[in-house]
Amino acid sequence: MPQTTPPSADWWRSAVIYQIYPRSFADSDGDGIGDLPGITTRLDHLTELGVDAVWLSPFYTSPQADAGYDVSNYRDVDPVFGTLADFRILVVRARDLGLRVIVDIVPNHTSDEHPWFKQALAAGPGSPERERYMFRDGRGPGGDEPPNNWQSAFYGPAWTRVTESDGSPGQWYLHLFDAKQPDLNWANERVRAEFDGILRFWLDLGVDGFRVDVARGLVKADGLPDYPVQFQHASGESGLRTRSPLFDQPGVHAVYRRWRSLLAEYGPDKILVAEAHVRPPSRLAQYVRPDEMHQAFNFEFLDCPYRARDLRAVITESLDACGSVGAPSTWVLNNHDDVRHVSRLGLPVGTWTDDGIGPRDQQPDLELGTRRALAMTLVQLALPGSAYIYQGEEVGLPEHTQLPDQARQDPMFARSGGRAAGRDGCRVPIPWEPGTPARGFSPSGRTWLPQGEDWDRYAVSAQRGVDGSVYELYRAALRLRREYGLGIAALQWVTLPGAGEDVLSFQVGDVLVVASIGGGDVPMPAGDVLLASAPLGGGALPPDATVWIRRRAA
Ligand code: NOJ
Ligand code: MG
Numbered sequence: 001m002p003q004t005t006p007p008s009a010d011w012w013r014s015a016v017i018y019q020i021y022p023r024s025f026a027d028s029d030g031d032g033i034g035d036l037p038g039i040t041t042r043l044d045h046l047t048e049l050g051v052d053a054v055w056l057s058p059f060y061t062s063p064q065a066d067a068g069y070d071v072s073n074y075r076d077v078d079p080v081f082g083t084l085a086d087f088r089i090l091v092v093r094a095r096d097l098g099l100r101v102i103v104d105i106v107p108n109h110t111s112d113e114h115p116w117f118k119q120a121l122a123a124g125p126g127s128p129e130r131e132r133y134m135f136r137d138g139r140g141p142g143g144d145e146p147p148n149n150w151q152s153a154f155y156g157p158a159w160t161r162v163t164e165s166d167g168s169p170g171q172w173y174l175h176l177f178d179a180k181q182p183d184l185n186w187a188n189e190r191v192r193a194e195f196d197g198i199l200r201f202w203l204d205l206g207v208d209g210f211r212v213d214v215a216r217g218l219v220k221a222d223g224l225p226d227y228p229v230q231f232q233h234a235s236g237e238s239g240l241r242t243r244s245p246l247f248d249q250p251g252v253h254a255v256y257r258r259w260r261s262l263l264a265e266y267g268p269d270k271i272l273v274a275e276a277h278v279r280p281p282s283r284l285a286q287y288v289r290p291d292e293m294h295q296a297f298n299f300e301f302l303d304c305p306y307r308a309r310d311l312r313a314v315i316t317e318s319l320d321a322c323g324s325v326g327a328p329s330t331w332v333l334n335n336h337d338d339v340r341h342v343s344r345l346g347l348p349v350g351t352w353t354d355d356g357i358g359p360r361d362q363q364p365d366l367e368l369g370t371r372r373a374l375a376m377t378l379v380q381l382a383l384p385g386s387a388y389i390y391q392g393e394e395v396g397l398p399e400h401t402q403l404p405d406q407a408r409q410d411p412m413f414a415r416s417g418g419r420a421a422g423r424d425g426c427r428v429p430i431p432w433e434p435g436t437p438a439r440g441f442s443p444s445g446r447t448w449l450p451q452g453e454d455w456d457r458y459a460v461s462a463q464r465g466v467d468g469s470v471y472e473l474y475r476a477a478l479r480l481r482r483e484y485g486l487g488i489a490a491l492q493w494v495t496l497p498g499a500g501e502d503v504l505s506f507q508v509g510d511v512l513v514v515a516s517i518g519g520g521d522v523p524m525p526a527g528d529v530l531l532a533s534a535p536l537g538g539g540a541l542p543p544d545a546t547v548w549i550r551r552r553a554a
Contacts, residue, residue, distance in 0.1 A: 284298075433459050
């Protein structure tokens with residue numbers, strides 16, 4: 001089978017992109033927090049795994065009120081993660097290994113410790129400095145009520161009142177997230193121009209593209225109208241999915257057209273990826289029109305209940321919607337905001353987990369969850385388009401559901417008064433070697449969040465070369481995906497004789513993919529088995545398993 005590789009300008013159409021969460025990947029200096037030099041020394045793990053690119057969550061100067069999604073200097077590295085020189089070294093090493101590097105850009109809000117926000121506070125109402133943010137007078141007597149009823153995605157009101165420099169109670173500023181993340185005003189040309197400069201800064205340092213945080217949020221509806229508060233539990237952004245004056249306003253698209261042409265100056269292979277919780281897929285597809293972004297995370301796929309008919313519908317809709325604008329779909333099962341899939345799928349089908357899982361919540365059945373997760377991974381990695389892998393999923397790492405309250409750092413936990421466990425459970429430092437301090441994450445044995453007690457088994461080195469390990473399954477899947485050109489082939493649904501409605505089966509290129517989602521044993525179709533997510537006994541595909549079979553399309 002010839003190696004099928006798309007032309008390099010189109011690398012992203014079928015790329016497998018690995019998300020590194022810098023705080024938790026590898027710590028070089030022993031402070032218990034991962035850093036850029038740590039990442040550089042572990043990059044060869046990613047070539048061994050077989051991915052095409054890495055996406056780094058924010059490592060910029062930041063008070064870390066939202067783990068770096070609160071940036072106070074967009075053109076520097078936070079000392080906790082290293083220096084710009086360390087970043088340059090990381091890029092060189094990645095290049096040498098043939099890995100592309102995508103960085104995060106956080107345009108919806110800055111940190112309240114960004115110089116612009118400090119200037120806005122000092123300059124007072126009506127000043128051009130305040131115009132860069134969303135300041136408004138309050139409602140009611142004395143302006144004591146917030147300007148509208150919007151809620152923060154991290155619980156609590158989306159407005160905070162400032163004290164003016166004369167000591168009087170002052171205006172309010174909007175923050176869709178934490179109070180330490182004031183929203184920018186994208187109607188302001190100085191804001192737009194500043195971000196052009198930030199994109200150029202990182203492109204000049206050699207990055208291959210940007211993952212755009214809160215891509216649907218930059219523009220708010222005119223007049224900031226009240227919106228019925230219907231998200232009692234909002235996690236990250238995913239609780240805020242209905243069409244609202246806060247999100248998915250038509251004005252956001254002009255920003256991405258501007259960025260697309262800026263990127264084009266740096267070559268045809270630089271990309272933009274939207275983090276946009278927008279539904280349905282046809283609406284999300286607007287973000288990946290030919291003159292906007294290149295791809296958008298497919299959260300419909302991540303959120304899809306573990307049911308064959310729902311999965312079939314989401315896959316079809318995603319391919320159709322993206323196809324209608326000439327973009328590839330993406331396939332995502334994990335990231336730093338969602339409960340890890342081996343845990344999520346170990347709860348009853350359709351359980352809502354946007355608030356995370358803590359010790360007081362229902363606990364997942366990890367054996368079942370892992371089987372289901374691996375079945376889903378082999379569905380994901382066979383689908384045409386681009387796939388994202390989040391650090392740790394390649395060893396089957398579960399959510400840490402037993403983190404004690406005092407360890408939790410996600411602002412969602414505090415802002416919800418502890419009702420929402422939050423996202424720390426999917427952000428725990430990676431185990432690399434069993435039985436060593438911090439399992440090889442940090443030379444000092446420190447970890448900013450405690451690892452699970454039984455995590456030796458998830459250490460990368462404990463699984464390397466071990467037949468039947470999750471790590472070797474991912475490696476084999478990525479190798480076969482490349483060899484058979486699965487990322488760039490077309491998908492055709494297949495009906496297998498005798499298969500019930502719990503079976504998902506499709507042909508991609510020369511590979512037939514059969515997934516038993518729930519259900520019972522499925523008779524094995526003819527052909528050579530290339531890979532299976534669970535042992536195959538007695539010539540049948542067991543429940544909660546996926547198999548890749550080599551077979552020419554009918
Ligand atoms: C989405 C990011 O993925 C999440 O981690 C962050 O808290 C919010 N955007 C706000 O920046
Ligand atoms: Mg460190």
